[in-house]
Structures are given as C-alpha cells and as structure tokens.
Amino acid sequence: MSTQSATKSSRKILPGWLRDILLDWDKTQLLISFTILLLIALSPLVVKSPYYMGIIILTTLYIFTGISWNIVAGFTGQLLIAHIIFIAFGAYTTVVLANTYGISPWIGIPIGGIVAALTGVVMAFITLRYGLKLDYFALFTIALLIALRTLFLKWEFVGGAIGMWFRLNEPSFAKMIFSNKEPYLYIILGLVVVGILIQYQIYRSKLGKYLMAIREDEDAAAALGINTSFYKTLAVVIGAALAGIGGGFYVIYVTFVDPPQVFNLGMNVEIVMAGPIIGGLGSLAGPVLGAVLNKPFAELMRGLLSAERSGSTLIVYGSFLIIAILFLPRGVTGVVHNVYLKARRRLMADQS
Numbered sequence: 001m002s003t004q005s006a007t008k009s010s011r012k013i014l015p016g017w018l019r020d021i022l023l024d025w026d027k028t029q030l031l032i033s034f035t036i037l038l039l040i041a042l043s044p045l046v047v048k049s050p051y052y053m054g055i056i057i058l059t060t061l062y063i064f065t066g067i068s069w070n071i072v073a074g075f076t077g078q079l080l081i082a083h084i085i086f087i088a089f090g091a092y093t094t095v096v097l098a099n100t101y102g103i104s105p106w107i108g109i110p111i112g113g114i115v116a117a118l119t120g121v122v123m124a125f126i127t128l129r130y131g132l133k134l135d136y137f138a139l140f141t142i143a144l145l146i147a148l149r150t151l152f153l154k155w156e157f158v159g160g161a162i163g164m165w166f167r168l169n170e171p172s173f174a175k176m177i178f179s180n181k182e183p184y185l186y187i188i189l190g191l192v193v194v195g196i197l198i199q200y201q202i203y204r205s206k207l208g209k210y211l212m213a214i215r216e217d218e219d220a221a222a223a224l225g226i227n228t229s230f231y232k233t234l235a236v237v238i239g240a241a242l243a244g245i246g247g248g249f250y251v252i253y254v255t256f257v258d259p260p261q262v263f264n265l266g267m268n269v270e271i272v273m274a275g276p277i278i279g280g281l282g283s284l285a286g287p288v289l290g291a292v293l294n295k296p297f298a299e300l301m302r303g304l305l306s307a308e309r310s311g312s313t314l315i316v317y318g319s320f321l322i323i324a325i326l327f328l329p330r331g332v333t334g335v336v337h338n339v340y341l342k343a344r345r346r347l348m349a350d351q352s
Helices: 003-013 016-022 025-045 050-075 084-101 105-129 134-154 182-204 206-216 218-223 228-254 265-279 286-305 312-327 331-351
Strands: none
Touching (some): 025 331, 050 286, 206 218, 265 331
C-alpha cells in the first residue's frame, strides 16, 4: 500500500470529531476521564462481589474529592494540606440534618457543600488577613485540623467522641437508602461528571488562566492587575464546596462519621491528596488516573498485609507514594502526555 493510500485510510478510520479531540490535549484528557467513567459505570455487569463494588464506589468518590483539591492545590498552587476539613463539615452537616431534623440527604448533601464553602471563606479570610502563604498556609490548615478535631471530640451535639451513625431504616429513595450498592455508584458517578465538567470549564476559562498565573508567580500576577486575594479565595471556596458534597455522600454511604476518622491527616492523604499527586497535580485527567491506581492499590495492601503485620500496610503504601513522587514528578498524566505527543505528531503528519 502506498503512503498516500495509507494516509487516506487513517483519515477514514478516525472521524473528524475524534481527530479534533485528539489534536487538543485538554479535550483528550476529558476523553480519557469519561472513558474511565464509562468503564466504571459498566462495572456492575461483571463485578458481583459487594466488597469489590465497595472499592469501586470509594475509588469514584476519591476521583471527586481529588478534583476538589486539584482546583485549590493544582490550579492555584495553595498548599491546603488539611483539605479533609471540608469533607468533615460536609459529612457532619449531612448526617446531623438527616438524623436530627429529618432532612433528606438529597437536600442535606448540597447544604453540606454550602457549609463547607462558608468554612472555606472563613479560612481564606484568616490566612489572607495575616498574610499566610506557602508553608505557613499549610501549617495553619494542619493546626486548624487539630483544633477542630479536639472541638468535635467534645461537642455532644454532633456525637462527641462516639461519632454519629446515619440511621438506616427500610430502603427509601427519598432517604437515599438502598438495598444494594449500585445506586450509590451511579450517584457518585453523576457527581464526578459534574466535578469533571466544572474543573474543565475553570481550566479553560479566564478564571483558570488567572489561577495558574497566581500559581506560577503570585507577585507577577498581582503586578499585572490580577486580584490575587479574590481568586485564591474563590478557588478555596469552589474546592471546599465540592469536598463538602463529597463528604456528604461519604457519610451516607459508609453510614458513620467520628472526629478521628474525618479529622485525620492519614485519611486526608489517601482520600484527597494521593490521587491528584499520583495522577498528575494540576492536570485535568490527574484526579481520575490517580484515584483508579491509588484506592485499589491501598485496598490490595490492606487485604494482603493487615492481618499479618500491624503497620506494614502504611509502610508499603507510603513507599508507593514516595516512588510515585520520585519517578513520576508529573504523575501518570505526564507519561500519558508523552505518548500523546508522539501520537499527535503522527496524526498531524497524516493530515498534511
């Protein structure tokens, strides 16, 4: 076959709309993300074990919470280490509204997102008021995490040290109580689709350009007329709102929340930070690619090692994160991007 006929053949194989997507890295990341979500959506057809279905649901949740942190840390460069604070506020708000006031989780989860967003406003105000940046900002969030953990341990209204259970009755759509796990999977998948679209719109918009300018050089961004305080606050509020919604879903799914669980730096690393870091911090596909590697690996290590030697799971998991950071500084997305660039050059050569 001649080169000319091979070129015509490649053009026939790829529809025009697909070529347009593959020539745009951002759209390609979106395609990768939605392809993975489609595979997750089809997983109940082959996965029948409730245990493995639970891992898939939590993996999907980790995608969502990873997106919320990626907007703050990846796009804006703010070292919001204790991002799990917002997940905690969303979880507690949802379960208190459901148990104490009889408010459906369908309403309580969005309210949890609003409460978390307001918490983000307060956090941003305090840190901006006292000029806390970079390491000092990170240390402040950790200190706030410890203080809130102590407060919630003593606060009887939210269960104190005992925590709170989400009261399960008969299966009810209105109360978001289902007899099997599949409905929870599709609820969190819907949230992830919304999260991915929000992240994509921010990344491609003027807001995203401002956030990344702040990340690269805040002083230079300010000199160009960007209101850095406003946009940093906005990033925190958006990330906090998404995290709060994720926290609301989390407590409805696992049915329990207590201070040591949701004000915990170890869980913070696993549920919030590991996914975007492994996947590629600041990238669009990073939270998705990172979560599908992070959560299954963590569960595999727990299953293999927890029963034999206490603490060995943390050692192996921590080593896994260290290796990922050292050898994949741009995350899995960086590796995929290198492959993409080679394929794109070949595609462009075929089009010429």
